[in-house]
Amino acid sequence: MEIVRSQRKPSIDASPTPTLSLYRSAPPLEVRLEDFELYAIDRLRVLKGISDGLARGKKPEEMENLVRELWKTNMRHQDPAEVMNKDIISHFVLRLVYCRTEELRKWFLSMETTLFRYRFRLESLESQRMLMTEFQLPYKALIHAEYETVKDKLVQVARSIGQSSNTDTIFFKVPFEEVPDLVGSRRVFILKGFAYVPMNQVVSLVVTQFRSNISKALVLTNRKWTSTIKEQEKDRLTPIVEALSNSYLGPDYTQPNESAEISLKDIDQLASNSFPLCMRHLFDKLREDHHLKHGGRIQLNLFLKGVGLKLDDALAFWKEEFSKKVGAERFDKEYAYSIRHNYGKEGKRTDYTPFACQKIISSTPSVGDHHGCPYRHFSEENLRAALNKMGVGGRQQDEVMDKVRNRHYQLACTLTFEAIHGTSCDTGINHPNQYFSNSQKIRQEKVTSVES
Amino acid sequence: MAKERIPNEGDEMQIDGGVCEERVARAIPEGFNPDYLKIYYGKLFPYADMFKWLSYGNDGKHPACDHSYFGRREFSFTLENDIYIRFQSFGSAKEMENSIKEKCPFKIDIGPVYSVDPAKRHAYAQGGNNVFAPVERELVFDIDMSDYDDVRYCCSGADVCLECWPLMTIAIKVIDTALRDDFGFNHILWVYSGRRGVHCWVCDSKARRLNNEHRAAVTDYFHVYKGGENSLKKVTLAGPVLYPFLARSYTDVLKSFFEEKLLRSQNLLASEERCQKILGFIPDESVAAELLDKWQGNRRSSISKEDVNVVRWDQLKHMLQSGKQKIQGLRRCVEEIVFSYTYPRLDMEVSKHMNHLLKAPFCVHPKTGRVCVPIDPNNCEDFDPTTVPTLSHLLEEINEGSMMMESNNEWERSSLGKSIEFFRSSFLQPLLKSCKEEMESAYSAKIKQSKNSLSW
Numbered sequence A: 001m002e003i004v005r006s007q008r009k010p011s012i013d014a015s016p017t018p019t020l021s022l023y024r025s026a027p028p029l030e031v032r033l034e035d036f037e038l039y040a041i042d043r044l045r046v047l048k049g050i051s052d053g054l055a056r057g058k059k060p061e062e063m064e065n066l067v068r069e070l071w072k073t074n075m076r077h078q079d080p081a082e083v084m085n086k087d088i089i090s091h092f093v094l095r096l097v098y099c100r101t102e103e104l105r106k107w108f109l110s111m112e113t114t115l116f117r118y119r120f121r122l123e124s125l126e127s128q129r130m131l132m133t134e135f136q137l138p139y140k141a142l143i144h145a146e147y148e149t150v151k152d153k154l155v156q157v158a159r160s161i162g163q164s165s166n167t168d169t170i171f172f173k174v175p176f177e178e179v180p181d182l183v184g185s186r187r188v189f190i191l192k193g194f195a196y197v198p199m200n201q202v203v204s205l206v207v208t209q210f211r212s213n214i215s216k217a218l219v220l221t222n223r224k225w226t227s228t229i230k231e232q233e234k235d236r237l238t239p240i241v242e243a244l245s246n247s248y249l250g251p252d253y254t255q256p257n258e259s260a261e262i263s264l265k266d267i268d269q270l271a272s273n274s275f276p277l278c279m280r281h282l283f284d285k286l287r288e289d290h291h292l293k294h295g296g297r298i299q300l301n302l303f304l305k306g307v308g309l310k311l312d313d314a315l316a317f318w319k320e321e322f323s324k325k326v327g328a329e330r331f332d333k334e335y336a337y338s339i340r341h342n343y344g345k346e347g348k349r350t351d352y353t354p355f356a357c358q359k360i361i362s363s364t365p366s367v368g369d370h371h372g373c374p375y376r377h378f379s380e381e382n383l384r385a386a387l388n389k390m391g392v393g394g395r396q397q398d399e400v401m402d403k404v405r406n407r408h409y410q411l412a413c414t415l416t417f418e419a420i421h422g423t424s425c426d427t428g429i430n431h432p433n434q435y436f437s438n439s440q441k442i443r444q445e446k447v448t449s450v451e452s
Numbered sequence B: 001m002a003k004e005r006i007p008n009e010g011d012e013m014q015i016d017g018g019v020c021e022e023r024v025a026r027a028i029p030e031g032f033n034p035d036y037l038k039i040y041y042g043k044l045f046p047y048a049d050m051f052k053w054l055s056y057g058n059d060g061k062h063p064a065c066d067h068s069y070f071g072r073r074e075f076s077f078t079l080e081n082d083i084y085i086r087f088q089s090f091g092s093a094k095e096m097e098n099s100i101k102e103k104c105p106f107k108i109d110i111g112p113v114y115s116v117d118p119a120k121r122h123a124y125a126q127g128g129n130n131v132f133a134p135v136e137r138e139l140v141f142d143i144d145m146s147d148y149d150d151v152r153y154c155c156s157g158a159d160v161c162l163e164c165w166p167l168m169t170i171a172i173k174v175i176d177t178a179l180r181d182d183f184g185f186n187h188i189l190w191v192y193s194g195r196r197g198v199h200c201w202v203c204d205s206k207a208r209r210l211n212n213e214h215r216a217a218v219t220d221y222f223h224v225y226k227g228g229e230n231s232l233k234k235v236t237l238a239g240p241v242l243y244p245f246l247a248r249s250y251t252d253v254l255k256s257f258f259e260e261k262l263l264r265s266q267n268l269l270a271s272e273e274r275c276q277k278i279l280g281f282i283p284d285e286s287v288a289a290e291l292l293d294k295w296q297g298n299r300r301s302s303i304s305k306e307d308v309n310v311v312r313w314d315q316l317k318h319m320l321q322s323g324k325q326k327i328q329g330l331r332r333c334v335e336e337i338v339f340s341y342t343y344p345r346l347d348m349e350v351s352k353h354m355n356h357l358l359k360a361p362f363c364v365h366p367k368t369g370r371v372c373v374p375i376d377p378n379n380c381e382d383f384d385p386t387t388v389p390t391l392s393h394l395l396e397e398i399n400e401g402s403m404m405m406e407s408n409n410e411w412e413r414s415s416l417g418k419s420i421e422f423f424r425s426s427f428l429q430p431l432l433k434s435c436k437e438e439m440e441s442a443y444s445a446k447i448k449q450s451k452n453s454l455s456w
């Protein structure tokens, strides 16, 4: 940590030294309380921006630009010597903020890893190498003789992902388990269980390592937080940490809202009035086919839970449909378990939270699946038909399709919302349950204004 | 022991005294029946082999054996009245055998090996320290013909016939080759699911220890279908060349299967509607329209000798791949069509999670009465789902054979014998051999390490 600090002499831009920290240990730095909070808020802006970018389904190159911009705007400091400190301090503050529940840890881990991934890609080759050494990754470059035997395939893989094959790239041969993302997207050649990772993809190896370090560290931080820090710092840091975690997370859709209980008899009406398209599609398909595949069941069920449908009602709802297709017994045997499981009544994991748009948009529905986000996963023709069904046509529909074409799926959804409800929705749609509760609020206001 | 048992049960079989051949034949109608199943479990089910397999060498005397291993495996039973019992576990082969014989399950599912005995999971939950979680599980795949309903016209849903079954055969070829060559797995068991699909069990120790993220990576590697029911194209192949695995699957298996078999057997281009469906893959509407024109023309013209599907396919290929079509997307279309109609369709969820259950080999399917026998991936085109041993057929064999007590093992004489023999020689023996080797080398490494640490 301190070594890193001394390396960062002000403004040597061409320096090959990595500007990237691995955040191995908390900084032994004096931190002013205001900085503590301000740095953290700046970093949160970056992470939020990344989260939005992912939700919009941005491509890697676009993400790279986005991250560069976000970092530049939010993480600078008038004193160049402080830049690295700001990075490190803000990271460790947010660790405290985000270590406290599984859900928070997951979000933080995923955003920090994404941030690291793109910052790593922006580093020079030399400093990438240096970072690899710093991680102590035990990989050796592929020797020439072996390279020759697989050369053709390596070229083929590079071409298959639209990259020009550079014959003097260095390759690392690693067990395929070390680069699951590259294997899953067929971006590396694999042979007999080994992946041949070119230098320009090495980021995956490093990220795997980074991710597992941070993941372990977060669990430790959580332990320390509950056992000591929280109490020790109760007059100083604790209030700040607590405020940070509330102010920037937006409303919490993770727990069913007790006051907003809904009942089974209203569900069809609610579905056609206030469900976002993704859920309405699943709902309609379930009524029509009396069946949904796994991905659809979980997406809809968690949403219904978030909307306030009680477990018993949920079971009755699913059973009514499924038994028409597979019979009541098979429902009880094969499906009821996972419905209850989503509600946290079976199995160990108690907290299944409704999916946010980002998660739904990045899912990969397959043949026969109906889950996912229609703005992203429908063909143009099907999407237009669905919009017509919702009463969104003409120019409004064209505007929605425009957003879709630019891959702004959540904005498309927001426009749909606005068209249907006739009011603007400034916050934008980030979560199907938010769509639902905003819609309900507006409808209730309308009802009361008519009555009074 | 077996010698004593068989005459007794043989007697039971012949309750009415010396049953003659014809009566037996009449007494055992095709299909499924719980009484037959009892006899099957009593005489034919290969308990010892199943136990050996799922012990992975831990049932031996080697000091590195983990004797708790088999007992931490989850089994679940579906009983006659559709009662479903999960988290069964057995301390020994005998325990498993007794339980199966007693409960006579219509279906046996195999789950993961857990950190603790799954039957006692509640007791551990109180303790707090020992989390109950899956620690090992074969990498499994489930391919079901009902997922191919949009590309087969001979049957749908639960039915299969010899026209569509080859879709399974090529799925086996594509996946099996990749598991071995690309992922380096060696101990792979393919099993007929008893009705309309196949299951695959990858049993290498490396495969059993993959976490969920790794499993998802392997599954995604095999995944080419994009977009759910509501998007137009089922397969999109991007990039100027195909990824090696896809290219190999295409040239070695899919292309010839599509052109030489499927096209004709499913009459993929024989009607207007089916033609339209294939033309839907072509992004350039004018090209699609030109083809349709051609095809409407040659419907009447005399192409009596040649198959209409083949003729039309050749025209399509010619049109899309001719020098005129510079746009790469159009050339790629041909491959996309072939992939969409032939590439294996995996049930992704089954493969991605350690704790998914999968039906055990050698179960009997309660709807068809067929035994879930292993399939040899090297000769999978010879496998015929309509001729696998059925429960009633096996019983006939037992009855015929019960007079002559030549053998200790009923199955050796039954038509199940070949399947069990194959299971042993091609799968179990090589598997156990490498389990033993791994165990020994891990053990000696450990000894060496502890010696080293002593010398400090």
Ligand code: SF4
Pocket: A276, A277, A278, A279, A356, A357, A360, A361, A372, A373, A374, A375, A409, A410, A413, A429, A430, A431, A432, A435
């Ligand atoms: S943007 Fe979100 S709420 Fe709207 S359809 Fe897509 S996933 Fe559903």
Ligand SMILES: [Zn+2]
Pocket: B152, B154, B155, B159, B160, B161, B162, B163, B164, B165
């Ligand atoms: Zn068929």
